[in-house]
Amino acid sequence: MVIAPTAPAERAAPLGIRLCGIHHGYRIGGVFTPVIGDVSLDIAPGEFVALLGPSGCGKSTLLRLVAGLEPPHAGQVLADGAPVTGPGPDRIVMFQDPTLYPWRTVRANVALSRDIAGRRDDAAVDAAIGMVGLKGFERAWPHQLSGGMAQRAALARALVNDPRLLILDEPLGKLDSLTRLTMQTELLRLWQKRGFTVIMVTHDVEEALLLATRVVTFRPRPAGVISDMSIDLPYPRHRDNPRLLALRREILVRLGHSEDW
Numbered sequence: 001m002v003i004a005p006t007a008p009a010e011r012a013a014p015l016g017i018r019l020c021g022i023h024h025g026y027r028i029g030g031v032f033t034p035v036i037g038d039v040s041l042d043i044a045p046g047e048f049v050a051l052l053g054p055s056g057c058g059k060s061t062l063l064r065l066v067a068g069l070e071p072p073h074a075g076q077v078l079a080d081g082a083p084v085t086g087p088g089p090d091r092i093v094m095f096q097d098p099t100l101y102p103w104r105t106v107r108a109n110v111a112l113s114r115d116i117a118g119r120r121d122d123a124a125v126d127a128a129i130g131m132v133g134l135k136g137f138e139r140a141w142p143h144q145l146s147g148g149m150a151q152r153a154a155l156a157r158a159l160v161n162d163p164r165l166l167i168l169d170e171p172l173g174k175l176d177s178l179t180r181l182t183m184q185t186e187l188l189r190l191w192q193k194r195g196f197t198v199i200m201v202t203h204d205v206e207e208a209l210l211l212a213t214r215v216v217t218f219r220p221r222p223a224g225v226i227s228d229m230s231i232d233l234p235y236p237r238h239r240d241n242p243r244l245l246a247l248r249r250e251i252l253v254r255l256g257h258s259e260d261w
């Protein structure tokens, strides 16, 4: 297993997550529908874990449980051994849509979570903006940004509070393919530099294999783990690496796609 380089001493230590026998479901049209069925996973501090599975299988639901946005019906989510009972500043979620406030500048958007946390710190805001390459755009409004820049601003907002766990729900899903490649590199660089734990949902098997130390695949209705693979490939990874291509094929087959994909 490849773990991120050790974080500098002043950084908050990366968070370890343990999912113990998680069951969850929703009432849809008056009928209870199981969505997650007995999922257990152990995610070590500093790991970069990608979750893959068919649409609607419950990946985002699992992320919401880890974020503490809702409690599981059964089982437990533990963060560094302590039960997760609600959202916390150590576990930051980033969604597919950047959800920037249109009436706030880039700087004010990035500073927002810091303002809410009552920890005004101009240097931290500047550092986060610099880290995602938006220096010079602090005073821009969200409508003046490209899709990739808006997603960078959202990433800066996620990083400004020095998260111990970054929870990413298809964060690059709506970007064009070139911007997506740049953002993948950026995300990897930030993870290697900052050393936080990452749990990322993606639909892109190649993206999972380029970035993650571990790829977990799920079956649907209710979601259960099909496979859990450590990806022992050095960084930077190349999409045409034969080992990566073999893993890609293996994962696609496990997800029920034909071998000639």
Ligand SMILES: Nc1ncnc2c1ncn2[C@@H]1O[C@H](COP(=O)(O)OP(=O)(O)OP(=O)(O)O)[C@@H](O)[C@H]1O
Binding pocket: 026, 027, 028, 035, 053, 054, 055, 056, 057, 058, 059, 060, 061, 062
């Ligand atoms: N708040 C909710 N109320 C009722 N049903 C919900 C709710 N959230 C999710 N579901 C249901 O739970 C199931 C899993 O949804 P979820 O968004 O977790 O899947 P997903 O794997 O992330 O899907 P996708 O890959 O398409 O984003 C779906 O059937 C969905 O209809």
